[in-house]
Amino acid sequence: xxxxxxxRYANGTEKVVRTYNRRETALKCIDAIYSRxxxxxxxxxxxxxxxxxxxxxxxxx
Numbered sequence: 001x002x003x004x005x006x007x008r009y010a011n012g013t014e015k016v017v018r019t020y021n022r023r024e025t026a027l028k029c030i031d032a033i034y035s036r037x038x039x040x041x042x043x044x045x046x047x048x049x050x051x052x053x054x055x056x057x058x059x060x061x
Contacts, residue, residue: 001021001023001049001050002019002020002021002049002050003019003020003021003022003023003025003026003047003048003049003050004016004017004018004019004020004026004047004048004049004050005017005018005019005020005026005029005030005045005046005047006045006046006047006048007043007044007045008043008044008045008046009042009043010042010043014046017045019050023047026047027047030045030046030047033045
């Protein structure tokens with residue numbers, strides 16, 4: 001299964017940052033981002049499977 005690391009903005013839009021084959025690797029990527037940048041208030045990093053990510057669900061940021 002393919003896992004996507006996405007940025008979810010406060011207005012509800014999302015942008016795919018990277019894709020991974022293993023969920024654990026995607027989660028470690030998010031941990032690394034938060035350890036370098038801290039926890040911003042205006043966006044969140046999320047992991048989701050590509051099968052749940054419809055093309056229509058993505059909106060330009």
